[in-house]
Amino acid sequence: MSDDLKRGLEGVLVAESELSYIDGDAGKLVYRGYPIEALAREASYEEVVYLLWHDELPDAAELADFESWMAERRTLADEVHSVVRKLAEADEVPMAALRTIVSTLSAYDADADHQDVTDLDANLRKACRITAKVPTALAAFQRIRQGDDPVEPRADLDHAENFLYMLNDEVPDDVLAETFDMALVLHADHGLNASTFSAMVTASTLSDLHSAVTSAVGTLAGSLHGGANANVMRMLKEVDESDVGPTEWVENALAEGRRVPGFGHRVYNVKDPRAKILGEKSKSLAEAAGDTKWYDYSVAIEEYITEEKGLAPNVDFYSASTYYQMGIPIDIYTPIFAMSRVAGWIAHILEQYEDNRLIRPRARYVGPEDLTFPELDDR
Incomplete structure (x- = not known):
């Protein structure tokens, strides 16, 4: 193998990012300058999402507004609920169901047909809707397939509490809610992992936010990544x-x-x-x-x-x-990973839009050369 061929793009720098930093030798992970240990123990998932999307931690008023905006957008359109039910009743694989759900959300997003896919304000509105609705759809999918009715989201619960409430029809105790919130923070971003990179590739074509997130979900589904x-x-x-x-x-x-x-x-x-x-x-x-x-x-x-x-x-x-x-079914572990990582995917998509160049690597051709085209009867 030639020294200039990097299988799996290992060690190849393809972008500059202000989002997360990993020191693999020191075992260090940082989101926008903040060590993961501090964020996991001190910050809520909503604070981390705000940090990733807005370059800085929110103050009290900004956090309250952001939490309210997200909480008010958790409810699914009836048509999306119908798709979720059909997927659950068809016993679709959870990550495949989530892929379809994210794509379906586009059809009922007020900004989905916005012509300029790089419009930051429109993308942030779409980002909040996707991030708020994915937990609702995932919890509904799980409940329907186990024979229960979906539980409507509650705006008075935070992101982590609300998901566990919708999943179990019971408000979680403080220990479970805190643990789940911490898990969401820990999974929110992680550099140019495979799913994030696939989202960036899609965004680099100036495709829309829902398409880029759908690409990421499909990539995370693999057993060498989120599975x-x-x-x-x-x-x-x-x-x-x-x-x-x-x-x-x-x-x-x-x-x-x-x-x-x-x-x-x-x-x-x-x-x-x-x-x-x-x-x-x-x-x-x-x-x-x-x-x-x-x-x-x-x-x-x-x-x-x-x-x-x-x-x-x-x-x-x-x-x-x-x-x-925590009583979470095994086969929705990876969808929960996606539920958290959607924040990081979107942050990288927005960063890609800011300074876009079409991502288009090349492969070295190693196949046959100079073949003579045979007539059909001679093949």
């Missing part, structure tokens, strides 16, 4: 159902050539800082519930993989047990 968190929980359940402990289970799995999900990262060479924070939350939830089984399995597997393979866990590894202990 890993669900696979981690499925693995933990396999461990629990086996006759051996977590360490021996992993040894056997590796001997069979199986991949252990939730480890390794294209950017981090050390433990993902988000995994550290979620690991602490997973432990707290487990201890509060009086059952540390899932956390204990996770720690045992982490210690073995880190020692034997030199790999550290990524954010998916501990988000799995965190969500499971």
